[in-house]
Amino acid sequence: MIETLSALGGGFAVALQPQNLLLAFIGSVLGTAVGVLPGLGPLNAIALLLPFCLALRLPPESALIMLAAVYYGAGYGGRITAILLNMPGEPAAVLTTLDGYPLAKAGRGGAALMLTGIGSFLGATLSVIALTFLSVPLAQVAVAFSPADYVALIAFALSLLGAIGGPSAPKAWAAGCLGIALSLVGIDSGTGVERFTLGSFELLGGIDFTVLAIGLFAIGEILLLIETRVRAAVEAMHGGQRLTLREVLFCLPTMLRATGIGFTVGVLPGAGASVAAALSYTAEKRLNERNGSFGRGDLRGVAAPETADNAAQIGSLVPMLSLGIPGSGTTAVLLGALLMFNITPGPLLFEQRPEVAWGLIASMYIGNLMLLLLNLPLVGIFARLLMVPPWVLYPGVLALSFAGVYAVSNSAFDLLLAIGFGVMGWIFRKLQVPLVPIVLGFVLGRLLEDNLRRALSLSDGDPAALFASPVSVVLWFLTAAAILWPFLALRRAGPPR
Amino acid sequence: MLRRTLLATPALLAAPTVLSRPALSQGFTPQNPECIAPAAPGGGFDLTCRLTARMLQETNIVPVPIRTQNMPGGIGAVAINHINAQRPRDPNVIVAFSTGSWLNMAQGRFGRFAENDVRWIGSIGADYGVIAVRADSPFRTLSDLMEAFRQNIHAVAIGGSGAVGSQDWTKIALLVRAAGQDPRRMRYVPFEGGGQAMANLLGGHVQVFPGDASEVGGQLDAGQIRLLAVLSAQRLPGRFASIPTAREQGVEVEWPIVRGFYGPPQMPDAAYNYWVDVLRRLHAHPAWPEQRDAQGLFEFNMVGEEFAALARRRVAEYRQLAREVGLIQVAQ
Numbered sequence: 048m049i050e051t052l053s054a055l056g057g058g059f060a061v062a063l064q065p066q067n068l069l070l071a072f073i074g075s076v077l078g079t080a081v082g083v084l085p086g087l088g089p090l091n092a093i094a095l096l097l098p099f100c101l102a103l104r105l106p107p108e109s110a111l112i113m114l115a116a117v118y119y120g121a122g123y124g125g126r127i128t129a130i131l132l133n134m135p136g137e138p139a140a141v142l143t144t145l146d147g148y149p150l151a152k153a154g155r156g157g158a159a160l161m162l163t164g165i166g167s168f169l170g171a172t173l174s175v176i177a178l179t180f181l182s183v184p185l186a187q188v189a190v191a192f193s194p195a196d197y198v199a200l201i202a203f204a205l206s207l208l209g210a211i212g213g214p215s216a217p218k219a220w221a222a223g224c225l226g227i228a229l230s231l232v233g234i235d236s237g238t239g240v241e242r243f244t245l246g247s248f249e250l251l252g253g254i255d256f257t258v259l260a261i262g263l264f265a266i267g268e269i270l271l272l273i274e275t276r277v278r279a280a281v282e283a284m285h286g287g288q289r290l291t292l293r294e295v296l297f298c299l300p301t302m303l304r305a306t307g308i309g310f311t312v313g314v315l316p317g318a319g320a321s322v323a324a325a326l327s328y329t330a331e332k333r334l335n336e337r338n339g340s341f342g343r344g345d346l347r348g349v350a351a352p353e354t355a356d357n358a359a360q361i362g363s364l365v366p367m368l369s370l371g372i373p374g375s376g377t378t379a380v381l382l383g384a385l386l387m388f389n390i391t392p393g394p395l396l397f398e399q400r401p402e403v404a405w406g407l408i409a410s411m412y413i414g415n416l417m418l419l420l421l422n423l424p425l426v427g428i429f430a431r432l433l434m435v436p437p438w439v440l441y442p443g444v445l446a447l448s449f450a451g452v453y454a455v456s457n458s459a460f461d462l463l464l465a466i467g468f469g470v471m472g473w474i475f476r477k478l479q480v481p482l483v484p485i486v487l488g489f490v491l492g493r494l495l496e497d498n499l500r501r502a503l504s505l506s507d508g509d510p511a512a513l514f515a516s517p518v519s520v521v522l523w524f525l526t527a528a529a530i531l532w533p534f535l536a537l538r539r540a541g542p543p544r
Numbered sequence: 545m546l547r548r549t550l551l552a553t554p555a556l557l558a559a560p561t562v563l564s565r566p567a568l569s570q571g572f573t574p575q576n577p578e579c580i581a582p583a584a585p586g587g588g589f590d591l592t593c594r595l596t597a598r599m600l601q602e603t604n605i606v607p608v609p610i611r612t613q614n615m616p617g618g619i620g621a622v623a624i625n626h627i628n629a630q631r632p633r634d635p636n637v638i639v640a641f642s643t644g645s646w647l648n649m650a651q652g653r654f655g656r657f658a659e660n661d662v663r664w665i666g667s668i669g670a671d672y673g674v675i676a677v678r679a680d681s682p683f684r685t686l687s688d689l690m691e692a693f694r695q696n697i698h699a700v701a702i703g704g705s706g707a708v709g710s711q712d713w714t715k716i717a718l719l720v721r722a723a724g725q726d727p728r729r730m731r732y733v734p735f736e737g738g739g740q741a742m743a744n745l746l747g748g749h750v751q752v753f754p755g756d757a758s759e760v761g762g763q764l765d766a767g768q769i770r771l772l773a774v775l776s777a778q779r780l781p782g783r784f785a786s787i788p789t790a791r792e793q794g795v796e797v798e799w800p801i802v803r804g805f806y807g808p809p810q811m812p813d814a815a816y817n818y819w820v821d822v823l824r825r826l827h828a829h830p831a832w833p834e835q836r837d838a839q840g841l842f843e844f845n846m847v848g849e850e851f852a853a854l855a856r857r858r859v860a861e862y863r864q865l866a867r868e869v870g871l872i873q874v875a876q
Contacts, residue, residue: 388838
């Protein structure tokens with residue numbers, strides 16, 4: 048404990064150097080911007096910045112401080128377009144649209160932005176504290192999690208899909224299955240066989256998440272707006288609609304729970320922020336079944352996924368720093384950056400290069416504070432985005448969306464694919480088919496298949512291995528409970544009123 | 545099959561066939577040159593382009609800046625289709641590739657395009673395959689593992705990055721075949737990236753991880769893993785110096801992950817010779833070894849026709865393996 052604190056003090060001595068403060072600030076600003084823009088994610092931004100860091104001959108700790116700030120800063124940006132325009136700027140923000148957009152339509156967009164800013168800060172900062180003191184034991188937990196345990200975790204997340212989809216559970220399940228089907232496209236990871244590629248090499252690598260999300264959400268939404276010719280009935284922020292301290296305190300338990308879920312899931316190197324956001328949203332919805340208005344504009348419905356998203360991002364740094372194992376694509380690039388500075392990422396990083404490891408950790412306390420201070424005053428400006436006339440706003444959004452899709456692969460094929468998904472999204476909106484389960488099914492389906500095949504391959508086809516560990520038994524029990532809950536709740540509540 | 549020594553020595557670079565060419569290359573000056581990285585920013589292809597381009601400009605080997613263009617899609621198929629369909633004669637474009645591209649060509653994943661549809665310019669370096677086990681593993685030498693393969697191929701759980709047919713899979717498939725077993729029967733568990741495979745090795749969920757030297761250094765230094773062999777022709781330097789090669793242990797398997805560039809299929813000779821010469825001068829530059837190390841690459845210098853011959857030979861070998869294990873139909 049004392050040793051940790053003194054090491055952390057050494058880290059602050061590094062992080063508080065003027066150059067490093069400036070770089071953390073630049074990284075935070077860039078990260079927020081990257082999070083706002085659909086398509087351009089932190090992975091691309093870090094990869095593009097890395098050669099500049101090398102060219103400027105920045106010391107490794109300074110470069111890492113900036114690049115990491117881009118990474119966790121993006122967790123703050125994704126919520127903005129999700130809440131105001133129903134268009135998630137990054138994968139984990141898909142859940143934020145569920146309650147964020149209804150809130151914005153009710154004139155509470157500013158309050159939702161303010162609350163999620165606070166939630167992101169809280170989730171990230173509490174997670175950095177956990178990372179500071181517990182990273183070594185947590186890393187052991189992370190590697191102990193076997194493919195069979197992942198199967199149970201993802202099955203649990205999938206079992207909650209029905210809770211997300213709004214009024215009609217069958218439609219939500221159907222949408223989830225469609226998402227799973229879309230995730231099958233591409234080269235099969237088990238055998239190398241091509242599936243559903245229709246002989247097209249553009250589909251060999253599978254469908255990119257960005258293309259699907261931008262198509263369904265951004266393009267679909269714009270098609271609907273063209274058709275209805277109704278200006279989105281969103282008011283700018285007015286005095287009476289500001290976020291009150293009472294509301295923040297009301298959401299505090301939600302944010303604390305979301306931090307716990309987000310950080311835990313984030314530490315696991317095979318899950319990710321989308322799983323964390325989905326789990327914490329559905330957990331809150333289930334816990335507050337009686338007094339919630341989830342899906343129609345509940346403040347807790349935006350606080351939960353955004354807090355979990357940021358907590359998960361910090362959590363994914365645990366295996367990266369203490370084991371040298373990347374938990375996500377972005378942390379893999381961060382590790383690659385260390386290699387380029389001739390630093391070997393691994394368990395000895397804290398001993399061999401304490402200025403890098405502890406400097407980075409200390410900078411995250413500072414960076415998240417900067418992001419909070421940066422984001423709160425900007426809420427008013429962001430909310431005014433909706434004052435822009437639709438004939439300027441929506442073509443602009445469409446142009447950015449296409450730019451985002453094109454940035455993924457530089458291919459015109461993906462643009463056509465996104466338009467196809469846009470038309471699908473438009474039709475589904477008219478049919479009241481929820482879109483979030485499609486996207487979650489897409490993300491979770493791939494994870495489920497990969498891990499199920501790994502687990503069965505390790506056990507030589509014996510399904511009993513899926514229930515072998517205590518963790519998996521608990522998760523399967525929760526899964527069963529989640530599926531049976533609606534029936535149990537119905538019985539307990541007595542006959543419908 | 546993989547018995548040839550692949551490491552080019554400096555002596556090979558001075559071979560007369562290579563030296564007789566430079567006169568041809570004097571007729572070419574690059575204009576607005578471009579390096580295509582057939583993947584999204586952040587991967588190995590991207591680094592190959594960006595870092596090499598920066599180095600070439602800083603050292604004035606290429607007097608003009610080389611623009612990096614990312615062209616992901618179809619695991620590299622988009623890029624090879626692009627240069628074949630749209631700019632087969634372009635003298636100002638080079639494309640980054642790796643051993644993985646050779647595997648994809650061998651398995652017919654680039655559509656109708658393969659090793660004869662590009663002009664192989666040369667390599668910038670190579671990473672090498674390693675066979676990693678956990679520090680407390682009962683496998684102490686490569687012979688122990690080979691013996692286990694012979695006893696019961698199905699009993700050893702192997703976790704690597706990528707599907708059946710990927711680089712990690714091929715490394716272990718070559719070992720299994722060397723042990724006289726059928727690679728189709730081995731228990732290979734694909735993970736998304738070497739990091740996940742390493743996590744599952746450390747967690748004890750898999751017993752063997754056929755990774756790359758550049759991605760196991762941290763765990764090796766910390767004593768968490770043991771390397772049974774490096775899959776190189778000679779021992780690797782630095783922290784790997786004490787690790788024997790597979791060949792030293794009587795197993796003739798090598799796995800260099802070569803990185804380098806190819807040009808369009810009908811790139812004019814003057815331009816081709818220019819780019820070959822550029823790589824040769826890069827290899828000889830005193831600042832290059834440090835830059836190469838930063839990319840996680842060991843020395844592997846080979847250019848021009850000699851390199852093209854290696855590329856064709858390798859793709860042919862991988863095609864043979866893919867047929868044997870049924871990854872591609874024999875009719876192809």
